[in-house]
Amino acid sequence: MTKQRFDVIIYTYKQTGNKMTQKEIAKQLNISQATVSMALKGSERISPAVREAVQKLASDAGYRPNPAGQMLRLGRSNVIGAVFPSLTNSYYAELFQELQRGLEPHGYLLYFIPAETHPEAAAAASSLQSMRVAGVVSLGMFAEQLLPLRDDGIALVFYGGEQQISEQISQVLPDRFGAGRDITDFLIRRGRKHIAFLGAQGDGEQRYRGYCAALAAAGMEARPMPVPPACDLLTAGYEGMRQLLLRYPDTDGVFAHNDDMAIGALRAAAEAGIRVPESLSLAGFDNITAGRYTSPALTSVEQPRSEIARLLVEELCAVLSDFHHARFVSVPCSLKIRESA
Numbered sequence: 001m002t003k004q005r006f007d008v009i010i011y012t013y014k015q016t017g018n019k020m021t022q023k024e025i026a027k028q029l030n031i032s033q034a035t036v037s038m039a040l041k042g043s044e045r046i047s048p049a050v051r052e053a054v055q056k057l058a059s060d061a062g063y064r065p066n067p068a069g070q071m072l073r074l075g076r077s078n079v080i081g082a083v084f085p086s087l088t089n090s091y092y093a094e095l096f097q098e099l100q101r102g103l104e105p106h107g108y109l110l111y112f113i114p115a116e117t118h119p120e121a122a123a124a125a126s127s128l129q130s131m132r133v134a135g136v137v138s139l140g141m142f143a144e145q146l147l148p149l150r151d152d153g154i155a156l157v158f159y160g161g162e163q164q165i166s167e168q169i170s171q172v173l174p175d176r177f178g179a180g181r182d183i184t185d186f187l188i189r190r191g192r193k194h195i196a197f198l199g200a201q202g203d204g205e206q207r208y209r210g211y212c213a214a215l216a217a218a219g220m221e222a223r224p225m226p227v228p229p230a231c232d233l234l235t236a237g238y239e240g241m242r243q244l245l246l247r248y249p250d251t252d253g254v255f256a257h258n259d260d261m262a263i264g265a266l267r268a269a270a271e272a273g274i275r276v277p278e279s280l281s282l283a284g285f286d287n288i289t290a291g292r293y294t295s296p297a298l299t300s301v302e303q304p305r306s307e308i309a310r311l312l313v314e315e316l317c318a319v320l321s322d323f324h325h326a327r328f329v330s331v332p333c334s335l336k337i338r339e340s341a
């Protein structure tokens with residue numbers, strides 16, 4: 001191939017934004033796709049001249065290996081399992097969509113398996129193993145049930161959890177302790193004296209611990225309020241708020257475990273004749289889209305979904321390329337101050 005023709009090919013691919021495939025490299029250089037594959041791997045069975053031509057064309061034209069195709073050749077599907085709670089949880093529904101968009105350019109399909117409990121996660125692990133999935137993205141709370149999948153060559157990446165997983169494995173973890181502390185500090189600066197945590201799930205929960213730390217620093221008492229089990233999050237927030245107002249009628253601030261619960265709580269406050277934010281400041285967690293359209297618009301903590309999804313996809317692709325890859329990534333959260341607080 002002449003240098004002039006080589007330059008024309010490179011220019012064409014850069015102008016269109018397309019990425020060259022092994023098949024197209026083989027066609028342009030008039031060699032077999034098998035030769036291209038071996039040349040890209042640096043095989044000594046290929047002559048130095050051909051090897052150099054293949055590698056230069058691949059580099060200059062933006063060739064990227066397709067890990068999904070490699071998995072199919074190794075007897076794995078191009079499916080990635082996603083083990084999360086029910087998608088009736090608005091935050092996970094939005095995160096799932098971001099993951100789908102991120103994985104599609106890499107040739108992977110995302111398959112959702114709902115799990116709320118450890119036994120459900122164990123059942124999900126068994127199903128994913130039988131499906132011969134290439135990898136799994138899961139909540140950190142299910143690490144114990146899913147870690148054995150690595151023994152079968154399945155790539156694992158975990159999202160969230162209440163602490164860093166002790167195993168050498170990739171994990172993307174939002175700083176929920178710092179976020180819980182910051183949103184509670186904000187409510188205190190608003191002059192609130194009796195701030196409750198709606199949806200408390202235990203002392204190990206990081207956002208609740210951040211809430212307690214902020215109150216302790218201000219010399220204030222925590223008011224953990226569980227919500228009724230076995231119901232959707234909106235109903236849980238609504239019923240939990242009604243019980244909270246009965247137990248602590250002087251409550252003037254509420255930090256809800258998530259935005260769905262906060263929206264339910266907002267309804268309960270309105271029915272009780274409590275004006276938000278005049279008499280009670282209300283904040284959620286997650287910054288779901290619906291929170292911007294409540295009345296009043298919901299103050300919340302943003303877990304940056306797009307960034308989290310990008311990091312999860314990045315880590316998953318890294319593990320698929322190098323099974324021993326492991327990285328812990330802490331993601332900062334931010335406050336979204338709106339009308340409710």
